[in-house]
Amino acid sequence: MKNVLRNNSKTGLTVVLLVVILMGTFLFAACENTATNEETTSLSGKVMIVGSTSVQPLAEELADEFNKQHPDLRIDIQGVGSTAGVKSVNDGTCDIGTASRALKSEEESWGLTETVIAMDGIAVIVNPANKVQDLQNEDVLKIFTGEINNWKDLGGEDKEIIVVSREAGSGTRGAFEELMKLEKKEGDKTVSLVVDNALIAEGNGAVLANVAGKESAIGYMSLGMVDESKVKKANINGVEATVQNIQNQSYPIARPFLMLTKGEPTQETKAFLDFILSNEGQEVVAKDYIPVN
């Protein structure tokens, strides 16, 4: 009996401790909120941004910077994909939709207000161990359609090429296919020509991770997110994928980052968009992407 009692009080103690810890974290969160509340000087409320995973890191940085001026404005950024971003701003489920590609003709008819916040290149990336680094436009086309499937045809090792692509509906994929002519019109449909056995990676980072991990892989991703310690950028037509080369238009694969609003934006949304287009905002953009002014 004594034993049971002692054990019980022990478990009781654990439970109490757990509860205290839980309460502690809740309180902690609450304290933090009130702390920020007191500093209120300007804008407050919430801006909901939904859309492209490629735009997300940039949007987060912009929001961080904007929050330094308006600490009480909550900017929530949901990275779910370009198509979903366009759709949700049209539904009214978010304040700003983002897309990493130009709007499709169907979407253009919805009457959304487009703001181009930055330009971004799409880099073709290969594993650092790969000897091939210079590719012509046609080579890229042939690799991604499966016409060339071994690196030896391009002067590399005798290894089968592993094509890493993105999921259907991704803005980066849409822009890449459009710019590299990896699609063809069949009646009123646009058909993707990317080879059927391509590895499908969800997100820019997954492309990066796959190419970094496999010697014979090739992929494409947002230039601003390329980590050159893990992968190598391929030169297209002898031109390196850099911000300068996109600005002087010698590097061919670039697309806009869009922020979309519907109807009259709220005061907070408008302030945020104005900030992005201001010199301060574009300075943040210029760190990894191409400013628009």
Place this chain on the structure above:
Amino acid sequence: MKQRRIKEIIQKSFIWLCTFITVAALAWIVIYIIANGFEHLNLDFIFSEYKGGKNGILPMILSTVYVAFLSVIIATPIGIGAALYLVEYAKPGKLLYLVRFATETLAGIPSIIYGLFGFIFFVTILKFSFSLLSGALTLSIMVLPTVIRTTEEALKCVPVSYREGSLALGATKFQTIRGVVLPSAIPGILTAVILSIGRIVGETAAVYLTAGMVTRFPDSIMDSGRTLSVHLYVLAKEGISFEEAFATATILIITVALINLATNKAAGRLKRRYEP
């Protein structure tokens, strides 16, 4: 005879081999992850926000706690009620069979289907948008079968003599349930709650389609938040930082180990209570 001995030896070594594979797989996964995660695990990582270079996971821990807390608050009373009805009231027949079938099926539905459902029902139709509430509601349906089943087992463990004693003293059925059956089954109910928390903490597919993946402190239950498991998934698929991913995975494994410990303790209490 000799042949039989050889056969037995082969069979026995096969059994040992299989057990070894099971244990080795576990040890490999756990040790590999913890060994890689431990170096990155520090107070700064656990207790800072996810921004400005400090990629702390406190917001994810909080979101996880909120979602788990909310789901348990929703699912437990309903689950206990259902279990009470099944054990104390229901007579064998169509209704009992229907409820059984429903809970069994709910238990078998893959989490991605819960995610799909939550996405269309709570997020889109009820317009809760990506929020902790949508996530918690979806998860509470998901853990309902666990709560019902575990509570049922606990209720069945309460000796019939307890009920008879109470009824004989003139208490009504509900008074008996409230005053005698439920209190005796509390350790079992506790087990149900802990098991549910374990499932919620480990869930990814259903949460990611309903609670979203915003990396900030949630201010209210209508805010979107990213749970630890979703965070690990994003870190893994975006390849942002494998060190952070290992550290997050380590925290998840430690949490699960603690939860298992708590379950065993609660179950042990239940056992002790009815064994002299």
Place this chain on the structure above:
Amino acid sequence: MNRVCNPISADLEYGTQQKRFRLRNLKEHIAEGLLLLCAFLAVLSLLIIATYIFYSGVPIFGKVGFKEIVFGMTWKPLEDMFGIFPMIAASLLATIGAVAFGATVGLMTAVFLAELAPLWLSKVIRPAIELLAGIPSVVYGFFGLIVIVPLIDKYFGGGGNSLLAAIIILGVMILPTIVSISETSLRSVPIEYKEGSLALGASQLQTIFKVSIPAARSGIAAGIILGMGRAIGETMAVILVIGNTPQLPGSLLDRARTLTSNIAIEMSYAQGLHQEALFATGVVLFVFIMILNIVLTTIFRKAGEEK
């Protein structure tokens, strides 16, 4: 309800007592009603879930055609080609592979724990297996991505993201389910069976394979089917290792895409018919799970009848 009515105690107190009885009765009824409601909520949730999934996923079968979807070989949703046969095949292949591995290893481990292991050893192994059961699936996926995929790439080539990687990860994931349920049912085989067998001169192993396992077969089958359900429904772990190529896998080393990963990967991008097609994928998955579940209930009922 049986009313307590005593004709002798027709005194003044009778009225209030009746009132109290009635109140008590009412309370009892309300309580029972509330509990019934709770039980019914489970049924209701299932109904709502099924309704919404089917409501969103079935219409496309009419628009595109059942055959074109279920037996279609090409998944190009943006070009209105919604064939999910490669995904169905991949889901089934991955599940069968995982179960073949998980059931063999799991059953043997259960035999070891229930019949052969010394007490101290089973006391170490059992909590370890419980831990294995609790580890979130995304951790398994992460482990697969970091360890298994590069290993396969190194020894077999082809990039490593493959059906094989998914089978290995799923096989390990379903082990705990199979082990714990099989162990429980092996332990519940009456001791007399084993004693009888041993008394007839059978060896310990003969007893296990000829008496205990057959006697526990319905429990073992249930464990295996639960494992199957877990394997076919697993999403996150699979996405990270299988490569997600919507193509019929020709070998274990080919990339593939399962039903679940199809939904999870494209859901956030999808709109219109594409979204409906993903719900249709959900419907197919749902049907598979229902079939497994019906098989499971039948096994349990049979086991109940046998006893």
